[in-house]
Amino acid sequence: MTTTPSALHGSSPGSSPDSGSPPGPGQPPDSLLDVRRVSLAFDGIHALDDVSFEVRRGEVCALIGPNGAGKSSMLNVVSGLYAAQQGEVRFEGQVLSGARELSRRGIARTFQNIALFRGMTVLENVALGSDFRARSTFLEQALRVGRAPREERRARDEAEVIIQLLDIAGHRDDVVGRLPYGLQKRVELARALSARPKLLLLDEPMAGMTFDEKRDMCRYLMDAHEKLGTTLVLIEHDLGVVMDLSDHVIVLDYGRKIADGSPEAVRADAAVVRAYVGSFET
Amino acid sequence: MSSDASVWQRAREPGAAKLSARVVVRAALVLAAAALLVALPLLVDDYVLSAILVPLLALSLAGIGQNLVTGYAGQLFVGAAAFMSVGAFAAYDVHLYLPSTPLLATFAAGGLVAAATGALFGLPSLRIRGFYLVVSTLAAQFFVEWLFTKVGWFSGNSSSGVITAPPLRIAGVSFSSPGGHYWLSLLIVAPLTLAAHNLVRGRIGRGWMAVRDMETAAAVVGVPVRASKLLAFAIGSFYCGVAGALWAFAYLGTVEPHGFDLDRSFQILFIVILGGLGSVAGTFLGAAFIVLFPIALDQAVAAVAGRSVDPGLLQNLEKVLFGALVILLLAKQPAGLARLVEIAWIRARRFAARYAPRSRS
Numbered sequence: 001m002t003t004t005p006s007a008l009h010g011s012s013p014g015s016s017p018d019s020g021s022p023p024g025p026g027q028p029p030d031s032l033l034d035v036r037r038v039s040l041a042f043d044g045i046h047a048l049d050d051v052s053f054e055v056r057r058g059e060v061c062a063l064i065g066p067n068g069a070g071k072s073s074m075l076n077v078v079s080g081l082y083a084a085q086q087g088e089v090r091f092e093g094q095v096l097s098g099a100r101e102l103s104r105r106g107i108a109r110t111f112q113n114i115a116l117f118r119g120m121t122v123l124e125n126v127a128l129g130s131d132f133r134a135r136s137t138f139l140e141q142a143l144r145v146g147r148a149p150r151e152e153r154r155a156r157d158e159a160e161v162i163i164q165l166l167d168i169a170g171h172r173d174d175v176v177g178r179l180p181y182g183l184q185k186r187v188e189l190a191r192a193l194s195a196r197p198k199l200l201l202l203d204e205p206m207a208g209m210t211f212d213e214k215r216d217m218c219r220y221l222m223d224a225h226e227k228l229g230t231t232l233v234l235i236e237h238d239l240g241v242v243m244d245l246s247d248h249v250i251v252l253d254y255g256r257k258i259a260d261g262s263p264e265a266v267r268a269d270a271a272v273v274r275a276y277v278g279s280f281e282t
Numbered sequence: 283m284s285s286d287a288s289v290w291q292r293a294r295e296p297g298a299a300k301l302s303a304r305v306v307v308r309a310a311l312v313l314a315a316a317a318l319l320v321a322l323p324l325l326v327d328d329y330v331l332s333a334i335l336v337p338l339l340a341l342s343l344a345g346i347g348q349n350l351v352t353g354y355a356g357q358l359f360v361g362a363a364a365f366m367s368v369g370a371f372a373a374y375d376v377h378l379y380l381p382s383t384p385l386l387a388t389f390a391a392g393g394l395v396a397a398a399t400g401a402l403f404g405l406p407s408l409r410i411r412g413f414y415l416v417v418s419t420l421a422a423q424f425f426v427e428w429l430f431t432k433v434g435w436f437s438g439n440s441s442s443g444v445i446t447a448p449p450l451r452i453a454g455v456s457f458s459s460p461g462g463h464y465w466l467s468l469l470i471v472a473p474l475t476l477a478a479h480n481l482v483r484g485r486i487g488r489g490w491m492a493v494r495d496m497e498t499a500a501a502v503v504g505v506p507v508r509a510s511k512l513l514a515f516a517i518g519s520f521y522c523g524v525a526g527a528l529w530a531f532a533y534l535g536t537v538e539p540h541g542f543d544l545d546r547s548f549q550i551l552f553i554v555i556l557g558g559l560g561s562v563a564g565t566f567l568g569a570a571f572i573v574l575f576p577i578a579l580d581q582a583v584a585a586v587a588g589r590s591v592d593p594g595l596l597q598n599l600e601k602v603l604f605g606a607l608v609i610l611l612l613a614k615q616p617a618g619l620a621r622l623v624e625i626a627w628i629r630a631r632r633f634a635a636r637y638a639p640r641s642r643s
Contacts, residue, residue, distance in 0.1 A: 079502060099502050100501055115498065118495050120491050128488045128489070128492055131485045131489065138486050138517070141480060143477065143480070148480075152483075191503065
């Protein structure tokens with residue numbers, strides 16, 4: 001049933017240009033995220049059942065599958081919002097524990113139903129993404145002395161770079177809650193990117209978007225991937241988008257992994273075709 | 283990483299040239315406003331100073347404290363007066379038991395004790411929210427009132443029960459005149475307002491607002507949620523504590539637990555709601571409304587009805603009118619006076635932009 005990863009990982013990784021060191025024994029080259037035998041159940045219902053996979057540094061990895069396959073649950077386990085009953089998630093070789101250390105470890109994420117801070121401006125939202133790096137105490141900030149002014153300027157400058165990159169400069173000082181849906185999605189991406197994450201987890205970044213908005217979003221994602229070197233893991237239903245963007249596709253169905261490999265290999269996989277009856281025809 | 287490092291260093295400064303002119307204009311405006319505030323005692327009479335401006339400043343300060351907790355950090359609480367009370371008694375006790383303490387240090391002590399108390403009563407916010415948090419914070423209100431009434435040590439075991447505030451002197455300079463009371467209030471409120479402004483505009487303030495708007499997402503982007511909440515309670519209570527000391531020392535001239543009752547707590551909450559949740563400037567507008575409006579209404583009603591109507595009835599009528607106006611205001615603009623002023627300002631600028639060039643040509 002399950003396709004062997006070794007057969008499929010032969011596909012070109014797409015990027016990761018500075019993978020100088022040869023692969024050591026046991027440890028695959030440049031493994032960034034390592035999900036090992038994760039199981040998650042809610043009241044006896046298995047959301048995830050013994051799922052393992054790896055994401056390599058510099059790759060664009062898509063997590064696909066029918067509704068209820070466990071994609072969002074997987075992302076929530078990786079980002080520490082759900083605690084898996086079994087298994088572990090390693091990032092750069094070390095176990096991830098909890099949402100609180102996420103940003104410090106270099107992971108950012110977006111949410112399916114937009115989790116922006118609605119009462120704050122675009123600039124404030126984006127600046128907040130990089131705030132975890134600041135060290136000034138509240139007294140330094142209240143008095144604007146010491147590290148506070150420098151850190152504040154840096155946070156705003158970095159936010160400005162991301163705001164330019166995602167073409168939302170015109171909305172810099174707008175309150176996020178009053179922006180249209182498509183823009184909010186983009187602001188959420190901006191907030192995630194301003195953390196300068198090594199790994200960016202995207203839960204349906206293009207859900208509910210028009211064709212044009214999707215095309216723009218794809219461009220922003222690829223910009224982030226190429227210019228900022230961010231590794232992407234995304235959940236997406238639009239298979240056209242998935243096949244275009246990703247180097248690596250993982251298919252979940254009923255909480256199990258049914259395929260894992262290059263887009264071409266996954267497209268040809270019999271189990272995937274069964275799970276998605278007819279979907280590839282569109 | 284294939285990261286293009288230069289991307290991060292290419293920070294853009296929008297309109298750097300225009301900035302300097304704007305900064306100069308701004309600085310001039312701020313200076314003019316500051317001069318006006320300092321010179322105010324020369325322009326208005328003693329009644330305005332001691333019956334309106336001093337309580338206005340004290341209530342605004344307490345309002346800022348409430349606003350930091352409720353408007354910014356999103357923690358609904360009722361009981362600002364409890365922390366004012368703690369601040370007033372702590373400042374008084376420091377003066378009573380350590381008489382050589384300088385005046386400003388007693389204010390600071392009042393604030394710090396209130397901050398510790400606030401952090402303690404803020405602990406439930408780590409587990410509960412909304413109306414449940416309101417109920418649990420009300421505990422502070424009743425506990426503090428009970429404590430200061432029952433335990434004589436806090437009021438120096440005075441037999442008469444009347445406490446006299448310490449003489450208001452800083453470095454030998456007396457602040458005992460009505461103008462002095464006002465200047466002392468300004469000396470304390472102005473820097474604390476600036477500090478609050480700095481806090482809410484920076485990382486701490488963003489963290490508070492993130493906790494307010496969506497806790498889960500705040501944790502994911504690295505905001506220390508629990509620490510942020512407790513810090514909000516501590517700093518907010520510090521502001522309330524200093525405000526309480528100011529209220530007692532500069533306005534009333536006495537310290538009295540029943541002066542900081544539930545009514546006062548609601549008054550401060552209303553100041554914040556009316557002024558604008560999440561707006562430091564709005565807090566002053568809210569306080570001005572709460573303090574000035576009843577006085578204006580009083581005079582208006584007196585002018586219309588004269589002395590012919592029963593004063594008790596008149597008082598109730600004013601309350602009804604006041605309540606109706608508050609409802610009307612909040613129905614028209616739920617974001618409060620701050621937003622109302624902001625919109626008026628934007629309209630005025632648009633108006634000016636449209637007609638200014640035409641009138642010149």
